[in-house]
Amino acid sequence: MTEAKISCRNLWKLYGAGADEFLKQHSGKPSTEALRAGNYVSAVRDVSLDIMPGQILVVMGLSGSGKSTLLRCLARLVEPTAGEVIFEGQNLLKATEAEMIELRRHKMGMVFQNFALLPHRTVLENVAFPLQVQGMNRRQREDRAREVVELVGLKGRESYYPRQLSGGQQQRVGIARSLAVGPDVWFLDEPFSALDPLIRREMQDEFLRLQQMLSKTIVFITHDFGEAIRVADRIAIMKDGLVEQLGTAEELVTCPATPYVAEFTREISRDQFLSVSSAMTPAKGRRPLDGAIKLQARLVDVARQVLSSDDPVDVVDDNGLLVGALSRPAVINALYGKELCP
Structure with a gap:
């Protein structure tokens, strides 16, 4: 475990x-x-x-x-x-x-709402700062900082100062700085x-x-x-x-x-996240019928198929094995009903 x-x-x-x-x-x-x-x-x-x-x-x-x-x-x-x-x-x-x-x-890496960038240091220097505190030599810390700057999508802005960046770019610098130490x-x-x-x-x-x-x-x-x-x-x-x-x-x-x-x-709104698995009825022991839907699919993505079917639609796992069936009433209850507690 x-x-x-x-x-x-x-x-x-x-x-x-x-x-x-x-x-x-x-x-x-x-x-x-x-x-x-x-x-x-x-x-x-x-x-x-x-x-x-x-x-x-x-x-x-x-x-x-x-x-x-x-x-x-x-x-x-x-x-x-x-x-x-x-x-x-x-x-x-x-x-x-x-x-x-x-x-x-x-x-431990930490990122807070306040970006807390050092205004007198460039992007590269800000990202390399925690490595400097660790005692890493300049070449190593700048090489590492360049890797992380590229990782967060700021390649080409290494020499910029925080005041030259947008809010989103400043936040990326903060994220890069926290990631620099691995x-x-x-x-x-x-x-x-x-x-x-x-x-x-x-x-x-x-x-x-x-x-x-x-x-x-x-x-x-x-x-x-x-x-x-x-x-x-x-x-x-x-x-x-x-x-x-x-x-x-x-x-x-x-x-x-x-x-x-x-x-x-x-x-x-439940349709943002509810999956088929939250509303299906378990089933097994036979081959799934044509038109089966995936266990982890979002309900909202399969609702039209299920609501237009007179019979429950089979549900399969990633291996294509039958794990359940999803009915029209179950979809309606899951998206618009109350609680789904067992």
Whole structure:
């Protein structure tokens, strides 16, 4: 079984005097009433989750939900009050500051909403900067920086200064800089939210292209569910420091675990992401009929075929084997009905 690249167990970040002692007094499980009575703010509250190698975990929530604090706790940019953060078998909460600096320099990449480019340095110098901090010689770091600049589509602009670039190009420089060190884990905190909608879409496309090539393990913060649907393998929705639900976009929208998740996802159009697998009836033991559809096809792409057929349409896997059938009522219910919970 594949081990998680990064995990957290019972992770807490409380703001208030004596927060660690308060948690111990309540055996690590204080109630909402106890937190309120003690005047504590729970930015991250008893969060446990696993992020598998090559997976994109998107964390969502309204302002103040704790999503950015969770990301910073995972990288220990913010010191957690209690719990564990396991990275490659090591509990980061027990690592020294010197060890954390080395991990961030060599194994963690970070991109934030504020591009934070150095205005007096060129694109190439900005991208090479973390390698300079590592102590890499000038020729090696510039060679590496040129590779990454080309990777993000900025070849030919190595000598430009940030002021000479568009917002989208500046963000590409920030992404290139974070990739220069070859990170194992990539932390992105609303990296595209300051961009215009068209540029933002282009950057999402660029991000997905890079991920297909590099297969990084990523924690991605956003408040935009449409963006989450495009990039996420799994989505965590947070409220008041708690993870209300963790799952795929389909699971969150079609089977919300709490009223908050249901309200959070209420306006999401299902045809953006629902697949045939979410609505079919299982079947096997015979050859599929002509006109069978693929298991992972989007419902919206096969709806016309199914709705115009009097009989259910067979569903096959990637090997062409029968796995189910999709009926007209099932398509209608999936796209326009209520919940699809089993």
